[in-house]
Amino acid sequence: MTLMNAMIRLAIAVVLVTQLAACAALVIGGVAATGLAVHDRRSIGTIVDDNVLEVRVRDALYRHEQFNDEVRIKINAFNGWVLLAGEAVNEERVALAERAASGVPGVTRLFNELAPVERAGPGLSTSDRWLSTRVNGSLTRIRELPGFDATRVKVVSARGTIYLMGEVSHEEAEAVVARARTVRGVERVVTLFQLPEDQTS
Structure with a gap:
């Protein structure tokens, strides 16, 4: 085999591998999006829009x-509703965050829950993540509502406060709040649910 033939074969192999990888990514992405849409009451398009909105x-x-590094801001979007949670040092930065976020196209409602305090240390950040995990786990044990899917509820934790987002019925909202309040470490529960009347307005 000449050097030229070897180089041609190598080039063809690289092209084939690249095309296969691209196809696999499309298939995996499609499957992931489809699987997410099965559980989420939002359309795939809305889910993508919310992810883009957060960015x-x-x-x-x-x-x-x-x-800068002095602040810690968690940004979560659901159906155009945006939650800001965390720490922003002082009232001026809290207000600036609200002005900046509210001016972003696609934000239909803004919830500014930023605290005007110094950024939390790594210990509190870890505690928040662990608290979200515990609340998510507790929601999977809701049995009184046939067909209830805990993955439809977005749980955000900041400084011991649990924020709940998602499209739910009144019965689901009541059950989720009641369950979240029983989790050790939860100091406050804030509901940002989109209820049936919000979804039709």
């Missing part, structure tokens, strides 16, 4: 030099 809000905030 846009983050970009709008961190375009300002005031939002």
Whole structure:
């Protein structure tokens, strides 16, 4: 085999591998999106829009030099509703965050839950993540509602407060709140649910 033939074969192999990888990514992405949509009451398009919205809000905030390593801001979007939670040092930065986020196209409602305090240390951040995990786990044990799917509820934790987002019925909202309040470490529960009347308005 000549050197030229070997190089041609190598080039063909690289192209084939690249195409196969691209196809696999499309298939895996499609399966993941389909699986997510099975559980989520939002459409796949809305799920994607919310993910993009979170990125846009983050970009709008961190375009300002005031939002640096001194702040910790959690950004979550659901059907255009955006939650800001965490710490923003002082009232001025809390207000700036609200102005920046509210000006992002696609934000239909903004919940500014930022605390005007210094950024939490790694210990509290870990505690928040663990608290979210415990609450999510507790929601899977709701048995009184036939067909209830805990993955339809987005749980966000910040400084001991649990924020609940998602499209739910009144009965589901009551059951989820009651269950979340029983989890050790939860100091406060804030509901940002989209109830039937919100979904039709």
